Amino acid sequence: MRIGLIGAGNMARALARGWQQPVLCADPVAERAEELAAETGGQALASNAEVAQQADLVVLAHKPAQLAEVAAQVAPHARAVASILAATPLAALKQAYPDRPVYRFIPSLPVEVRQGAVVAAADDQQDAALDDSVRELFGSLGTLVTLDDALVDAAMCLMSCGPAYVALVAEAQIDAGVRYGIPASAGAPLVVQTLAGTAELLRLRGYDTLAVRREVSSPGGLTIRGLDALERGGVRKAFSDAMDAVMRRAG
Numbered sequence: 001m002r003i004g005l006i007g008a009g010n011m012a013r014a015l016a017r018g019w020q021q022p023v024l025c026a027d028p029v030a031e032r033a034e035e036l037a038a039e040t041g042g043q044a045l046a047s048n049a050e051v052a053q054q055a056d057l058v059v060l061a062h063k064p065a066q067l068a069e070v071a072a073q074v075a076p077h078a079r080a081v082a083s084i085l086a087a088t089p090l091a092a093l094k095q096a097y098p099d100r101p102v103y104r105f106i107p108s109l110p111v112e113v114r115q116g117a118v119v120a121a122a123d124d125q126q127d128a129a130l131d132d133s134v135r136e137l138f139g140s141l142g143t144l145v146t147l148d149d150a151l152v153d154a155a156m157c158l159m160s161c162g163p164a165y166v167a168l169v170a171e172a173q174i175d176a177g178v179r180y181g182i183p184a185s186a187g188a189p190l191v192v193q194t195l196a197g198t199a200e201l202l203r204l205r206g207y208d209t210l211a212v213r214r215e216v217s218s219p220g221g222l223t224i225r226g227l228d229a230l231e232r233g234g235v236r237k238a239f240s241d242a243m244d245a246v247m248r249r250a251g
């Protein structure tokens with residue numbers, strides 16, 4: 001399947017690296033498209049229309065505000081369209097791209113290393129073979145979860161904003177270690193490996209977060225004191241507020 005990326009920004013680059021195959025692409029900044037094409041062994045084209053003409057699947061990786069402007073160039077030529085635009089429901093996508101298969105996904109930055117969380121918006125069957133191939137394409141980037149379209153923006157707060165939240169949490173832990181004399185160069189691998197290892201354990205325990213916390217927190221021990229301090233510091237409330245902040249803008 002020839003993939004054509006509209007926009008060659010951060011997420012387009014992450015997707016292309018994850019797919020590990022040559023892509024077609026276009027971007028208002030020609031050098032940006034050329035750089036991405038060169039990295040994947042693909043081709044930068046001069047216009048969005050040319051990408052749509054040559055691609056089997058057009059992947060919209062521009063900003064949501066450019067939906068109508070891009071659709072005017074791409075819709076006359078595109079065979080099938082997959083969108084990664086935030087806060088852009090399926091209905092709006094189908095209105096912009098009528099009479100052809102249209103898919104909605106939200107990826108997260110770790111798709112670059114094929115460890116991304118990807119949300120797919122549930123939809124009726126459009127073209128059985130193509131539906132399967134497109135799902136497989138996005139599924140190859142990590143873990144794919146299908147949700148009702150109305151829930152996709154909320155999910156985005158968890159998994160697409162998530163890498164930034166997790167990076168901030170890691171940074172805060174590393175800095176806490178620095179206060180006690182652990183250099184960041186030693187603290188960072190310790191903290192990051194703990195994140196990766198805990199993720200693996202959580203999967204193994206069926207995502208039972210409490211079970212993992214209980215295993216680490218012996219009664220009267222050290223960890224429970226740390227957890228108590230985090231709760232008093234408002235860690236749950238902070239994540240809940242982050243969700244509200246994102247949803248106020250996206251919903």
Ligand SMILES: NC(=O)c1ccc[n+]([C@@H]2O[C@H](COP(=O)([O-])OP(=O)(O)OC[C@H]3O[C@@H](n4cnc5c(N)ncnc54)[C@H](OP(=O)(O)O)[C@@H]3O)[C@@H](O)[C@H]2O)c1
Nearest residue numbers: 006007008009010011027061062063064084085086107160
């Ligand atoms: N970043 C994430 O973690 C993430 C996660 C999930 C979904 N998304 C969605 O992914 C999309 C891209 O996000 P991003 O973070 O990669 O943004 P980005 O780095 O700004 O990339 C967007 C690219 O599209 C280009 N562009 C602007 N107008 C265009 C046009 N008319 N035709 C073709 N390309 C055009 C931009 O060029 P200029 O800079 O010159 O305008 C830029 O290179 C957004 O819709 C966002 O909602 C992002």
